[in-house]
Amino acid sequence: MTCSRLSRFHVTRLLSFVALILLCSSCSGFWVSESSIETVVISPSTALLRKGDSVDLSATSTTYGGSTADVTSTATWSITPSTSTIVSVTSAGVVTASGKGTVVVDAASGGVTGTANVLVATSTLPSTINVGYTASSTTVAPSATFNVTATGLVDGVSTTLTTYVTWSSSDTGAATVDTNGNVTVLSTATAGATFTISATATTASSTIAGTSTTFTVS
Numbered sequence: 001m002t003c004s005r006l007s008r009f010h011v012t013r014l015l016s017f018v019a020l021i022l023l024c025s026s027c028s029g030f031w032v033s034e035s036s037i038e039t040v041v042i043s044p045s046t047a048l049l050r051k052g053d054s055v056d057l058s059a060t061s062t063t064y065g066g067s068t069a070d071v072t073s074t075a076t077w078s079i080t081p082s083t084s085t086i087v088s089v090t091s092a093g094v095v096t097a098s099g100k101g102t103v104v105v106d107a108a109s110g111g112v113t114g115t116a117n118v119l120v121a122t123s124t125l126p127s128t129i130n131v132g133y134t135a136s137s138t139t140v141a142p143s144a145t146f147n148v149t150a151t152g153l154v155d156g157v158s159t160t161l162t163t164y165v166t167w168s169s170s171d172t173g174a175a176t177v178d179t180n181g182n183v184t185v186l187s188t189a190t191a192g193a194t195f196t197i198s199a200t201a202t203t204a205s206s207t208i209a210g211t212s213t214t215f216t217v218s
Contacts, residue, residue: 034065037110040075042093044202045179046164047118048125048154049087049097053204057093059107059114075107086120100155102164119154119164126152129165129199129210133183138215140175144185148177150199150210161201165210170196174217185217193217 039062047055058072077089086101095105097120105116135146150161167177174195175185183197194217199210 032064034063035067036064037061037112038064040071040107040109040112040114042105042107042114042116044166045116046166046202047095047116048161048164048201048203048208049095049118049120050125050204051097051099051120051122053120054094054096055202055204057089057095057105057107057116059093059109061109061112071107071109075109078106078108080104080106080115087118117163119159119161121154124153124155125203126154126159126161126201126208128152129161129201129208131197131199131211131213133197133213135183135215138213139218140185140215141218142185142189143187146183148181148183148197148199148213150181150201152201152208165199165201168198168200170194170198170214175215185215189217191217 041060043058043060049055058070059075060068061071062068072093077091077093079087079089084103086099086103087095087097089095089105093107095118100120100122102119105118107114130151132149133146150165151158152161162181163179167179167181169175169177171193174189174193175183177183177197194214196212196214198212201208
């Protein structure tokens with residue numbers, strides 16, 4: 001290869017590289033600032049209300065750099081579906097129930113949206129939350145996955161509340177549970193380790209305790 005051809009070869013590769021960088025830099029999310037918001041979390045993330053009840057929600061943002069901020073007063077609050085009349089929400093995150101049913105409350109900040117699931121009863125909420133599970137027994141193996149479910153009496157009718165309660169694991173080093181009740185036993189969980197899965201529900205004035213189940217890693 002002659003010097004001129006070699007020079008043209010390198011120039012061509014350099015131009016191609018620059019074009020690729022310019023193209024990628026225009027792609028959403030290619031360059032992420034540490035100050036950009038990564039997540040928005042609403043607290044509480046679930047609520048059980050009766051018609052006429054109100055509950056104050058708060059919103060917290062976390063940036064890619066790990067900084068957190070209270071964005072309750074600056075977030076854009078809305079409900080999904082937007083045509084729902086089950087609840088209303090103010091710009092300060094105050095939710096007021098006006099009709100029976102379920103709805104999602106949204107808080108958006110910096111292009112990122114957090115959600116909270118809200119269930120509204122006409123008059124009666126459950127006095128306790130019953131927790132069930134799909135595992136064949138309470139003895140589980142490392143890497144096992146299963147589901148937990150929540151039910152309770154809403155207006156006197158047994159109702160599935162799995163996505164309207166807050167789930168927790170007593171030992172996240174053994175197993176985790178997500179907001180939908182999906183339990184994952186860690187592959188590193190040691191034989192004999194135990195963990196308890198619990199559910200609680202937030203109302204306008206109190207917290208409803210749920211039953212809990214303890215599992216043992218085999």
